[in-house]
Amino acid sequence: MNTFQSLKYRYNNLDVFGKIITINIIVFILDVAxxxxxxxxxxxxxxxxxxFGDFILQPWSLITYGFxxxxxxxxxxxxxxxxxxxxxxxxxxRTKMVLNIYLLGIISGGLAYLAFSNILPTSIVGFQKGIMVGASAGVSALLMFIAIYMPDSQxxxxxxxxxxxxxxxxxxVSIDVIRILMGVNQGGYIAHVGGYLLGYSYAANLKKGKDIGVGFERLMDTIMSWFKPKSNLKTVHRKPSRAPKAKGSSDTNDKQKKIDAILDKISKSGYDSLTAKEKKFLFEASKDD
Incomplete structure (x- = not known):
């Protein structure tokens, strides 16, 4: 196993947040280079x-700035x-729910920053327009969520x-409010506040039994499904077993039993769990069907 394959193996065995942290580091190194x-x-x-005009031209930045x-x-x-x-x-x-809070925190922070710089009278508050980067809003959302939902956790x-x-x-929160009032990097700290509000709202609703991130989770699952590779194999359906009627029917029954066993394995562990031999057999069976 060469170095690249070793790194790829380690990356694939990370949890979702381990992968996010790795992606952030890689993106930073690429940016510097x-x-x-x-x-x-x-x-x-x-x-x-x-x-707002610049944002309309690159709406994806509502997520990408967090990386x-x-x-x-x-x-x-x-x-x-x-x-x-x-x-x-x-x-x-659930890991997906924690991911919802993090990503929604980034989105909320971005929207708060956008609103602050385009709606509020910046001539009064002294806000300097520019750009924003960083995962702080997502981190702030997780921090507030844990603080509200699990106040005794340490x-x-x-x-x-x-x-x-x-x-x-x-x-x-106290430091961020003080810095906003002092006019220090207001945009970044306003984004933190957007994250805090999201984390608080998520925890407060979850205590009432409502997960406000369900819709967002479904949307993300749908988007991710667009990028999943699709198999070129035809669908092979189970056939009801029949009593042998003629010579050679025993081989047919054995073949169907093998197909059923492979389909059971796919339903339990997924297509990728099949061996090369099983994939080839299923492919041949789909052509004969």
Missing amino acids: LSSIFRLTVVKYFVMPSG LHSGIWHLLFNMLFLFYLSSAASNLF IRLFNTFNVKWMHIAIFF
């Missing part, structure tokens, strides 16, 4: 613009928090003492 070495600014098509970072410390801070928060939430909730810092996620959330 393209902009510093080759003088290319490809990422400008994926950042979140402050102008870009302005510096190494920005990246490390967000990815470290994402690792701990996703681990804490995934211990109690994290052990520096392997020395425990701190409640609720207290960490209060600290960061």
Whole structure:
């Protein structure tokens, strides 16, 4: 196994948030390489613009900006928090639901940033228009969700003492509000607030028994299904077993039993679980059908 295959194997065995963290790191390295070495600014098509007109031309940026970072410390801070928060939430909730909160937090943060820069009187608040990058809004959503839904949950810092996620959330919300009032990087911190609001709303509704991310999850499942490879094999249906009537019918019954066994295996473990020999047999059977 060469280095690339080894890395690919390790990547495929990561959980969804491990893959997201890896993608963020790879994108950051590519961004640095393209902009510093080759003088290319490809990422400008994926950042979140402050102008509504610019956003209309690249609506995908509402998600893609969350995979870009302005510096190494920005990246490390967000990815470290994402690792701990996703681990804490995934211990109690479905991974897809935790992913919903994270992605919806990024979207909410982007919308808050867009609204703040285009609706509010920026001449009064002193907001400077530009672009936004970073996964902070998604991380903020997860932080607030855990703080509200599991206020007594804790994290052990520096392997020395425990701190409640609720207290960490209060600290960061306070810092963000102060910075907004001081006019420091208002756009970025407004995005944090958008994430906080999403996380709070998700937790409050979930406590009432309502998962507000179900519709978004279905949408994402539909989009992902567009990219799944489709098999070229014809569908082979089960045939009801019949009593042997003529010579050679025994071979036919054996063949059908083998098809049924393969179909059972597909229903339990998926098509990829078949051996090469089983795939070939099923393919031949589909042609004979």
